[in-house]
Amino acid sequence: MSDADIIIVGSGMGGATLAAGLKGSGLRVLILEGGVHLKDTPEARDPEAIFRDGHYRPDETWLTPEGTRFNPGNYACVGGNSKFYGAVMIRYREADFARWPLDHATLAAFYTRAEALYQVRGDAMADPTEPPHDAPYPHPPVPHEPEIADLSRRLKRAGLTPSPLPLAVDLDRWLARASTPWDAHPDTNGGKLDAESAALACALDDPDITLRTNVSVHQVEADGARITGLLTSAGRLTAPRIVLAAGAVHTAALLLRSANDTHPTGLANRSDQVGRNFMNHNTSAVLALSHRRNRAIYQKTLQVNDWYGDGLGNVQLLGRVSTPILAAQTGLPRPFAALIANHAIDFYAMSEDRPNPESRITLRGDDIVLDWKRSNWDAHLSLVAKLKEGLRRAGFPVVLSRAFDRRTPSHQCGTARLGDDPAHSVCDPIGKAHDLDNLYICDASLLPTSAAVNPSLTIAALALRQADHLRNMP
Numbered sequence: 001m002s003d004a005d006i007i008i009v010g011s012g013m014g015g016a017t018l019a020a021g022l023k024g025s026g027l028r029v030l031i032l033e034g035g036v037h038l039k040d041t042p043e044a045r046d047p048e049a050i051f052r053d054g055h056y057r058p059d060e061t062w063l064t065p066e067g068t069r070f071n072p073g074n075y076a077c078v079g080g081n082s083k084f085y086g087a088v089m090i091r092y093r094e095a096d097f098a099r100w101p102l103d104h105a106t107l108a109a110f111y112t113r114a115e116a117l118y119q120v121r122g123d124a125m126a127d128p129t130e131p132p133h134d135a136p137y138p139h140p141p142v143p144h145e146p147e148i149a150d151l152s153r154r155l156k157r158a159g160l161t162p163s164p165l166p167l168a169v170d171l172d173r174w175l176a177r178a179s180t181p182w183d184a185h186p187d188t189n190g191g192k193l194d195a196e197s198a199a200l201a202c203a204l205d206d207p208d209i210t211l212r213t214n215v216s217v218h219q220v221e222a223d224g225a226r227i228t229g230l231l232t233s234a235g236r237l238t239a240p241r242i243v244l245a246a247g248a249v250h251t252a253a254l255l256l257r258s259a260n261d262t263h264p265t266g267l268a269n270r271s272d273q274v275g276r277n278f279m280n281h282n283t284s285a286v287l288a289l290s291h292r293r294n295r296a297i298y299q300k301t302l303q304v305n306d307w308y309g310d311g312l313g314n315v316q317l318l319g320r321v322s323t324p325i326l327a328a329q330t331g332l333p334r335p336f337a338a339l340i341a342n343h344a345i346d347f348y349a350m351s352e353d354r355p356n357p358e359s360r361i362t363l364r365g366d367d368i369v370l371d372w373k374r375s376n377w378d379a380h381l382s383l384v385a386k387l388k389e390g391l392r393r394a395g396f397p398v399v400l401s402r403a404f405d406r407r408t409p410s411h412q413c414g415t416a417r418l419g420d421d422p423a424h425s426v427c428d429p430i431g432k433a434h435d436l437d438n439l440y441i442c443d444a445s446l447l448p449t450s451a452a453v454n455p456s457l458t459i460a461a462l463a464l465r466q467a468d469h470l471r472n473m474p
């Protein structure tokens, strides 16, 4: 007796969006989530609890290739990493699909549906790199604060093309809880439209879709080309179709950990690509200082793509880096941190990380080893240099930058990539494992390239496409 028609492992951006896409299908869907619901406690809006004390970081540790244990910034809760996301819901640009088995036109309708599900606020006409939309964004852009409206004018005068960031934020609702930024803050009041507040809320309206929290999947059982069950902390569970949506690191680890006599190097791994091609974007914080005081609260509403076409990447604002956040992140003495934080506007420069089979997740005993080999670093340095030049032209005499830590795999992807060729990819273009008849993957693992934009909307669009496929299966 099966526990459901489909079991989805993980309730993050991929898993929850897939469940929303299966709403009303008549299929019995069981979502297994290792974490629990985030609670609305004072820490949720306390920058010191979040950034200094690591209140929300899971106990989990991974290893570097040299064997150093570290605590990754990878969150485990209902809604997954999207509970902490900056809510930037942006499409890959058309040229970003060059090495994919599908193009933007194939995904366009699913992008539109994902933008509707996540109630994205944006302006499809404002950024020259924006791909064609078949419908406008569901809502107008989140308004710039006065400092950012002024920044936008100054960037234009400096010859750049700033535009509104597409965002899945209900600003009034977010600010009603407390006047803080949302980037890297947990969403405990539904102020962000994330995998829980948007997709799961929609999916769980359907009585055939259920969520079990605090259930971790340890291993996937296979007999020949079929998955036969899941070994979980709540016992053995089974369904005719299984979807892994545990995130790019954990999905790969589960597949590797589930090796058996027929699949000695791990499930779905005839190509030897499971865990390989790990990508994570090259990112830097860039702080533009001037004599003006920055009184912005949330700040994160503007992007600049002037260097995207040259292959250098995207620039967007960070959530406001206040004094406690800066002090916690840099160890600077508080008065010095205050001087900088009060006068800085904070940017996030993001460049593509390219697929490299040697950049990979492996297992050492029960431990996950993350061996991220950065690629394309020179392009990232050029992006930061161009941004600094532009900011100086726009009237910021001092511009500081610092690369983000390698151990924060926020934009992890690529470890079970899509492709037409079973010899070089793990899944077909829908996300079904080439090697197994009833195993699907539905998370950031699928992305064959990282582009230079935030991944969630593309994960969501792929999930809705996979949902349509599963609905139509006999």
Ligand SMILES: Cc1cc2nc3c(=O)[nH]c(=O)nc-3n(C[C@H](O)[C@H](O)[C@H](O)COP(=O)(O)OP(=O)(O)OC[C@H]3O[C@@H](n4cnc5c(N)ncnc54)[C@H](O)[C@@H]3O)c2cc1C
Residues within 6 Å of the ligand: 009, 010, 011, 012, 013, 014, 015, 032, 033, 034, 035, 073, 074, 075, 076, 077, 078, 079, 080, 081, 082, 083, 084, 085, 086, 087, 088, 089, 090, 183, 184, 215, 216, 217, 218, 245, 246, 247, 248, 250, 251, 254, 410, 411, 412, 442, 443, 444, 445, 454, 455, 456, 457, 459
């Ligand atoms: C601070 C921060 C800011 C970000 N900002 C943005 C942004 O602005 N825009 C954007 O597009 N992206 C952003 N991201 C990235 C985005 O959150 C991720 O790309 C996205 O959530 C990945 O979705 P996923 O489905 O692959 O995995 P996840 O969202 O990580 O979901 C995986 C889920 O599986 C569960 N799970 C894992 N292993 C198991 C297991 N064995 N058994 C059961 N459950 C399991 C986890 O608990 C988790 O809930 C940000 C990430 C962070 C950390």
